[in-house]
Amino acid sequence: MRNYIIIILLSTLCTACTERVDVSATTDTLPPVTPDYESVTVPVNIAPLNIMAINKAEKIDVTVCSSDGNEVLHSQSVQATSFSIAEWHCLLAENIGKSIIYKVAIKENGRWTQYKPFEIFVSPDSIDYGLVYRLIAPSYETFSSMGIYERNLSNFDQRAIVENNLLQNNCVNCHSFCQWKTDKMSLHVRGTHGCTMILTDNRLQVYNTRTDSTRGNCVYPSWHPNGRHIAYSVNETRQIFHSANPKRIEVIDRWSDVVVLDTKTNTLSSSPNLMSKDNFETFPYFSPDGKWLYFCSARAVDMDTAPQSVRYNLCRIAFDSESGTFGHQPDTLVNASSIGKSVSFPRPSPDGSFVAYTLSDYGQFSIWHPESDVWLLNLSDGTTHRIDNLNSGDVDSYHSWSSSGRWMVVSSRRENGLFTQPFIAHIDTCGNATKAFRLPLRSPADFDEMFYSFNVPEFITEPIRLNVRDLEKKVEKHDLQKITFK
Amino acid sequence: MSKLSKSIPCIAVAIAVYAFYAFAYGATLQYGEQYQLFQSTTGYFLGLLTRPGGLAMYSGRFLTQFFIAPQIGAIFISILSTGVFACVLRLPNSGRYSCQIAFLVALLSACILLNRQMLLNGLVSISIGCLILLSINSIKSDKLVAALLPVIVFATYWIAGGIPAAFVVGYVLCDFFMTKKDKSLLVSSLLSVLVVVASPFVARQLFGVQLNATRAFLGADYSRYVIFLPKLPIAIGSLLAFLPIVNKLLNSKVLQKSDNPSSRFSVSSVIPWVLAVFVVIAVFASNVDFNTNRNCAIEYNVRTQNWKKATELADNKYQTDNITTSYINLALAKTNRLGDKMFSFKQIGALGLIPDFETDSDVSMALSEIYYHLGGINFAERFAFEAAKANPDYQESVRAVKRLAETNIIKKNYPLARKYLAMLENTAFYAKWAQKCRRAIDSNRTDENAEWTRLRSFQNDNDYFYAEKEKDAMLLDKFSTNQNNRQAFEYLMAFYLLNKDIEHFMQYAEFGGRFYSITYPRAFREAAIFHLRMTNPEAVKDFGTADRLMLDQFYEFGKIYNTNHHDSRLAARFGDTYWFYLFNE
Known part of the structure; x- marks a missing residue:
């Protein structure tokens, strides 16, 4: 309903008179527009890439041409372009494997300037149905409104899955799905009505994940491909x-362990290698075949006195989903601590060839580290490389693979150093990325007006079917299912 | 009742409401203004319009912008209250007491804003409800009213929230029972009751509104603390819902019988006036808080850097809290009077200098203000962000966003500063400032701003983590970073004095000599004299004339104190000295 009202009003605004563009000057420089879509590669089914002038202009006029030079789309507006979604998709479909060209003219002080055209490459690899993210202000200790939202990547529809207004203003976080499908979903509610929601085959249950043997609640979930097991870490975080620029916040774990929940028996299990007193283990993630559990591990240090001395390595341990047991010896895949670096957020690619991870100077919460970048480990030869085109000079941290493995989304603070935005890049079979493009919005100015970060972006292949009233009732009732530690 | 006799109460309401909020209670309005950020953008408008009570909220927030100037803001409160008066007065079947009832409802509505946490949305929402009620009553055909009522009620719910929707239905239903009307109206009214009950569910299920059932019913937020039920608006709504019954009771013969036909004095018209005035006074007295209004005024003057005015407003007769005391101390420091005058004001310990952090927008904003002026820009940014997010009704705060823009300009984080400035450029009263800042950034002239340049020079290069329990260490670091940072030095000294830690005070006091060409500030000298007298009595022999005079005063203080700790002469003669604080507080 909300979207229809927005569409009607925006359509009305867009019917303003189109002015003839009498170019007074042409320049060989790229147009001063945002977002920067110059030379990006986009999936064939992506929503229109609207742009706007960086500086306040009188008008912006954009013509999009197909690869053969035919002018197909046109938009002229005071603020931002507004391409027809249907026409846009036709244009992309006709130019698969080729480039489309943006021709931009901007009117300032009554004079039109024609800028150098730029190209956008249309990849034949389509992208998943949607992206799920949490919208939350990049807060320090206090948080206010937030919610988990689903965004259709082929258009601009954004739908609230759950907002914390509904759940006694508790924090909602760590949404996670099994194999990009939404019939299995995990979500945490933190605060007075704290619990872990697990949706399995459309059956919703809320859990108290703290046991006598684990020292805290489960966080950072990863579903096993069998849909039965979920790996979590258990952390004491603060x-x-x-005091000084450029960093603002450190999120530290005073200790952390890794556990696996069996949703059939409601039991947690772990291994001495995942609950070691000498090490901090965190960020578990199952391999696509379910035979390995990747995680980050650091030698334990006193986090109250030396929080900047902890450095995590990328490790993995075998997992037998039939028996729910672990291998005896973990492998260290990336010994980052030996080079004075630290690994976080390991994410194996869907075909099992690579593991993408974030590399930063220290610690595990790289989201607050401007130096953090996404790297790729090639599992076949053990080589690693920074994914150059995906990264920027600021925070590039939380990343997810699309179900095909051809697209990767990363949370990046590249535009203003604080508010994260999702950037998407094409990844080829060798692990090379094309230049990342910012998630298209109906109006690019929306980013400037909002006080939110796009947090934990995850691809999904279908819409979420969560009965939010059911969740509300269960959270309010707080009748939590208990789990035991095996 | 003559037109004139109806106009007089109407004019009285308008003038009383305006005068009170414009001249006696304006600071409370200014307090509310800082905790919202009304943006004149399509997104902001649609975001509110697509929730129940959204239009009332949008209108309320639009008008709240003007609270920055109470003389203008009060005009809107006055207009809305008078509008309520006019609507209620014109409702049919109100009999001879319509004026008294209108007077009561209008002033009670104006009383909503006496509590600084209440929002203008409540008054707007009641006004819209009254207007709709009047419109319904102006339809002459009962059948038409019956046909339209459920739709009107749902529309009322959507634009103004559940309370006006409920009192509209309540009024129509009560009116039906009090006056013989078309039976179709009864069916329609009962259906409309169902609409009111079902509206929150419809909003939640069909329109995807993610509010709990109570908030979905209320629609508009009446208070910054959205989880609390707004008692006064509910009471006003109830009165309006049962207005036909109230009128019937007042117009009954019982009251008329009390009139003496031979007297010109009509008891039956005076009693309702007395009752109305009594209720208004009772509600006013239980909600008004001049002490808090004074604290709001101090806060406003600190916010706008009217430092002298802030200290002039301070009054030791009132109990002050950590926040207000910290604002007074900040104002003293900014006028280089902290060392001289701090004990002329009521001091409540080191927490009155720098409060401990709480997830509360007032505390966070005070901390942001203090650290900003100390040059702790990262911390000022943090606390401004905490203040923005601690706002209990989840609105952004224009004051916090402005401070976020400033801190990022000082840190030369221009892309982020531009984001905040873009938000401010969409406001009515901060756009000019934001545009000026943007021009300074674009033309690389931020160094021309003296305050930003000075605060840049106070920024520390060495990084450490914020330690609430080691504020003195942080102050020492600020002073060590730039020894021209007089405020950091005086805060450090004041911190030790307020903590009665004279050893540390003496350890660092000598480093401030550069700030005082003739002599150290009074409180610092009082502390030093006490310390020297206690630890090195021989040293006082070398004192100059000024210090000798102060030493004599100290002896006098000691003499009285040793005779009787509670001697009233101590407070009278030495109440503004450090010794009095040291031994009595």
Whole structure:
């Protein structure tokens, strides 16, 4: 309903008179527009890439041509372009494997300037149905409104899955899906009505994941491909605040362990290698075949006195889903601590060839580290490389693979150093990325007006079917299912 | 009742409401203004319009912008209250007491804003409800009213929230029972009751509104603390819903019988006036808080850097809290009077200098203000962000966003500063400032701003983590970073004095000599004299004339204190000295 009202009003605004563009000057420079879509590669089914002038202009006029030079789309507006979604998709479909060209003219002080055209390459690899993210202000200790939202990547529809207004203003976080499908979903509610929601085959249950043998609640979930097991870490987390530029916050774990929940028996299990007193283990993630559990591990240090000395390595341990047991010896795949670096957020590619991870100077919460970048480990030869085109000079941290493995989304603070935005890049079979493009919005100005970060972007292949009233009732009732530690 | 006799109460309401909010209670309005950020954008408008009570909220927030100037803001409160008066007055079947009832409802509506946490949305929502009620009553055909009522009620719910929707239905239903009307109206009214009950569910199920059932019913937020039920708006709504019954009771013969036909004095018209005035006074007295209004005024003057005015408003007769005390101390420091005058004001310990952090927008904003002026820009940014997010009704705060823009300009994080400035450029009263800042950034002239340049020079290069329990260490670091940072030095000294930690005070006091050409500030000298007298009595022999005078005063203080700790002469003669604080507080 909300979307229809927005569409009607915006359509009305867009019917303003189109002015003839009498170019006073042409320039060989790229147009001063945002977002930067110059030379990006986009999936054939992506929503229109609207742009707007960076500086306040009188008008912006954009013509999009097909690869053969035919002018197909046109938009002229005071603020931002607004391409027809249907026409846009036709244009992309006709130019698969080729480039489309943006011709931009901007009117300032009554004079039109024609800028150098730029190309956008249309990849034949389509992208998943949607993206799920949490919208939350990049807060310090206090949080306010937030919610988990689903965005259709082929258009601009955004739907609230759950907002914390509904759940006694508790924090909602760590949404996770099994194999990009939404019939199995996990979500945490933190605060007075804290619990873990697990949706399995459209059956919703809320759990108290703290047991006598684990020292805290489960966080950072990863579904096993069998849909039965979920790996979590159990952490004691706190925040500390920097006094000097450029960092603001450190999120530190005073300790952490990794456990696996069997949703059939409601039992947690682990291994001495995942609950070691000498090490911190965190960020578990199952391999696509379910035979390995990747995680980050650091030698334990006193986090109250030396929080900047902890460095995590990328490890994995065998997992037998039939018996729910672990291998005896974990492998260290990336010994980052030996080079004074730290690994977080390991994410194996869907075909099992690569593991993408974030590399930063220290610690595990790289989201607050401007130096953090996404790297790729090639599992076949053990080589690693920074994914150059995906990364930027600022935070590039939380990343997810699309179900095909051809697209990767990363949370990036590249535009203003604080508010994260999703950037998407094409990844080829060798692990090389094309230049990342910012998630298209109906109006690019929306980013400037909002006080939110796009947090934990995850691809999904179908819409979410969560009965939010059911969740509300269960959270309110707080009748939590208990789990035991095996 | 003559037109004139109806106009007089109407004019009285308008003038009383305006005068009170414009001249006696304006700071409370200014307090509310800082905790919202009304943006004149399509997204902001649609975001509110697509929730129940959204139009009332949008209108309320639009008008709240003007609270920055109470003389203008009060005009809107006055107009809305008078509008309520006019609507209620014109409702049919109100009999001879319509004026008294209208007077009561209008002033009670104006009383909503006496509590600084209440929002203008409540008054707007009641006004819209009254207007709709009047419109319904202006339809002459009962059948038409019956046909339209459920739709009107749902529309009322959507634009103004559940309370006006409920009192509209309540009024129509009560009116049906009080006056013989078309039976179709009864069916329609009962259907409309169902609409009111079902509206929150419809909003949640069909329109995807993610609010709990109570908030979905209320629609518009009446208070910044959205989880609390708005008692006064509910009471006003109930009165309006049962208005036909109230009128019937008042117009009954019982009251008329009390009139003496031979007297010109009509008891039956005076009693309702007395009752109405009594209720208004009772509600006013239980909601008004001049002490809090004064604290709001101090806060406003600190916010706008009217430092002298802020200290002039301070009054030791009132109990002050950590936040207000910290604002007074900040104002003293900004006028270089902290060391001289701090004990002329009520001091409540080191927490009155720098409060401990709480997830509360007032505390966070005070901390942001203090650290900003100390040059702790990262911390000022953090606390401004905490203040923005601690706002209990989840609105952004224009004051916090402005501070976020400033801190990022000082840190030269221009892309982020531009984002905040873009938000401010969409406001009515901060756009000019934001545009000026943007021009300074674009033309690389931020160094021309003296305050930003000075605060840049106070920024520390060495990184450490914020430690609530080691505020003195952080102050020492600020002073060590730039020894021209007089405020950091005086805060450090004041911190030790307020903590009665004279050893540390003496350890660092000598480093402030550069700030005082003739002599150290009074409180610092009082502390030093006490310390020297206690630890090195021989040293006081070398004192100059000024210090000798102060030493004599100290002896006098000691003499009285040793005779009787509670001697009233201590407070009278030495109440503004450090010694009095040291031994009595």
